Amino acid sequence: MRKNVRKHGRTITTSKVTESFTMCEMFERFMWFKQSEGLAPRTIEEYRIHFQWLLDYLEQDLLGEQMTLDVFLGWADFMLNDKGLQPTTVNIRVRTMRAFLRWCYLENLIDNPIHERFKPMKTAEDTIEALTVSEIKTLLNAFDESTFVGFRDKVMVMVLLDSMVRISELLSMKRSNVDFKAGVIKLEAMNTKTRKAREVPLSSKTMKLLKEYFIESEDFGEDILFLTYDGREMVSNTWRTRLHEVANLTGIKKAVRPHVLRHTGALLYIMNGGDPFSLQKILGHSDMSMTRKYIQMTNMDVKRQHNSFSPLKNVFR
Known part of the structure; x- marks a missing residue:
């Protein structure tokens, strides 16, 4: 009025x-x-x-x-x-x-x-929170695979790193979404940030672990992929806390969060020679500007890439 x-x-x-x-x-x-x-x-x-x-x-x-x-x-x-x-x-x-x-x-x-006037604070745009290869190995070795929870958590970390999905997408995955033959997991539109369905590929090593997890969790009779020890749907905030606690026990100084694993996977994808266009599709980014931050590399990595893909490489072959 x-x-x-x-x-x-x-x-x-x-x-x-x-x-x-x-x-x-x-x-x-x-x-x-x-x-x-x-x-x-x-x-x-x-x-x-x-x-x-x-x-x-x-x-x-x-x-x-x-x-x-x-x-x-x-x-x-x-x-x-x-x-x-x-x-x-x-x-x-x-x-x-x-x-x-x-x-x-x-x-x-x-x-x-x-x-x-209540706005996000400015942060260094080129800074990406990510784990080193050594820290990834340390984290994966920290899970007690002799227990269901420990093995489940290791598989979840592997899937997060390999598929680079968001935590909400990870916890929404269903057993019926996994295509072992094609080596992909389908993310349903209703469970993605952009509301668009997409398929994320996984390596053969991750798929092998996922098959083992399927066997371990089939007695629950639930279609949701990742479950608690008593067969209930997982809560994202609870798993974030558990991941942080396990990481603390390893002595890793960085804050280990699901989004850090997503960043880590994306950064390593680029450093291993992956192209930004396929990365954009895997991450589910709506435009390239959101993917660009993962292309920031160390001078050593830029030099290695330049040696492999120099514009003059074919000229003086």
Whole structure:
């Protein structure tokens, strides 16, 4: 609605919040809106997890007038400096809440366009969080293959590195999606970020491990590929925590997260001679700009590639 206000002897019209809701009530309306857009269930889950982290920081719900820029900047500062989270991790959470704040403003649920000044922090674009080959071997050797959980986790890491899928895509895989003959796994459109189906190839070594896992998990009688020790569907945040804990036991100093394994696989793909166009298709990126960051190599790698693919190679053959 709009409100008439007298100023300097004349009437002007100003915008006004149409209804009064608490922040939690606004968020539930926002979630209803996002669900109506057809977002995947796991994406909706991520929104809720990020919002819960904000509530944990605030320790209370807020009224609309209490939702100020300082509140959200304080949360970002807390995550970065008190919790010691990486800027890239903080930015993921900031983007989620920024989308929420933008929606609230456009729906006239809050007065101020907080989203215009609550922005992701700048990070080094050329920096890619990735593991070395030695660190990958150390991580894989840390899993206790004598237990179902240990073997399952090793297979999951192998599939993540080899297929370079997102964690949501990994946990949505079904046994029926795996084509052992073709050496690929089909990702269904409803479970991908771009809402487009795609097939991701796997190496023969990963496929061999996956066959063994099929045998180990067939008694559960479930089509979902990766399950808990008692046959239930896995929760992404729980597995992220477990992966981090296993990595800590190895002495690896880097933060080992599913997205780091995705980055690692993509970087090694390029370093081993893979072309960026096929990488873009495997990763499911909508344009090349998102794939470009994986093409940043060390000078040694550039020199090795140049020796193999110099423009003059065929001229003086």
